């Protein structure tokens with residue numbers, strides 16, 4: 358059994374990950390971590406996740422449990438994730454990161470630390486979205502100049518970051534397909550007298566509301582027709598299952614920065 362630690366254990370994702378680790382024949386939960394001052398500290402992680410105790414009390418610092426684990430799964434928030442990756446690298450433990458909203462410098466630091474430990478960093482751990490990444494690149498490459506690319510994502514009202522990490526990754530794949538650097542062509546929302554659309558730009562729009570788990574659509578709009586590729590997640594378990602798969606995959610890998618494409622063999 359692979360001894361697994363979950364950071365963000367009382368969050369929306371963390372609870373589902375703890376629940377599914379509890380049902381998994383290859384993984385066992387040995388640590389659950391939450392933010393200092395959280396009301397979850399000291400509570401039983403099983404009770405939080407499923408209502409049934411598993412004897413794992415939630416701790417307020419990964420450093421307190423890291424030596425008990427073989428792999429860490431982190432779905433928290435950007436600063437917390439960085440703190441956790443540093444601890445994981447100090448203790449030479451592989452880590453799976455699902456957190457989105459990381460800024461450039463944080464990603465650079467994660468890249469640096471991946472020389473020491475294996476890290477899976479993926480904004481979306483569902484199989485469907487990872488297949489969509491490939492499709493989007495392929496369709497963008499095929500349609501190229503005559504079709505305008507727009508991305509629309511919708512998430513629940515509680516989501517902290519925008520655009521979603523998935524929408525950004527979809528935009529990266531689309532940009533790659535048309536041979537452009539996303540940084541030069543991304544447009545995040547539009548307002549006012551913005552003028553005619555530049556043929557190369559990729560528009561990225563974020564909607565928030567209710568309890569939407571995660572919807573992403575990539576639109577290729579031409580004159581006379583449009584192609585729309587959509588993924589809709591209806592349960593967080595699709596991401597949680599992907600995180601478990603990544604944890605099993607990364608545990609015996611050499612140091613490096615890996616994606617879900619690596620985990621799923623889609624490269």
Ligand SMILES: NC(=O)C1=CN([C@@H]2O[C@H](COP(=O)(O)OP(=O)(O)OC[C@H]3O[C@@H](n4cnc5c(N)ncnc54)[C@H](OP(=O)(O)O)[C@@H]3O)[C@@H](O)[C@H]2O)C=CC1
Nearest residue numbers: 365367368369370391392433437455456457480481482596
């Ligand atoms: N890659 C993927 O497939 C997916 C990625 N995500 C991403 O995962 C992240 C979490 O999402 P979600 O579960 O919905 O968010 P939640 O806010 O429900 O959960 C995050 C949890 O992390 C906790 N946390 C914050 N700081 C720390 C810390 N320093 N140490 C330990 N725990 C901490 C939060 O505690 P508190 O509330 O007290 O701050 C909270 O319980 C987001 O970035 C989201 O975009 C989400 C779904 C799928």
Ligand SMILES: O=C(O)C1=N[C@H](C(=O)O)C[C@H](O)C1
Nearest residue numbers: 457480481516521522523571
């Ligand atoms: O915050 C969420 O909920 C989600 N976040 C990820 C993202 O930002 O892409 C993945 C998923 O869409 C759910």
